[in-house]
Amino acid sequence: MNWVNSFINLGSLGIMIGGLTAMSPLRRNEIISLGVKTIFAVGNVTATVVELII
Numbered sequence: 001m002n003w004v005n006s007f008i009n010l011g012s013l014g015i016m017i018g019g020l021t022a023m024s025p026l027r028r029n030e031i032i033s034l035g036v037k038t039i040f041a042v043g044n045v046t047a048t049v050v051e052l053i054i
Contacts, residue, residue: 010039
């Protein structure tokens with residue numbers, strides 16, 4: 001899981017979740033679950049592209 005640290009900015013995830021939760025507090029759980037899924041999806045795609053280039 002070293003690629004997680006290399007390609008993902010967790011601070012940006014926190015800002016995104018905080019902003020969206022402030023705009024729609026009733027959908028907080030959905031926003032958080034989608035944010036976590038997005039981080040892992042982006043990490044996987046980025047790692048795959050880097051492996052293809054190398």
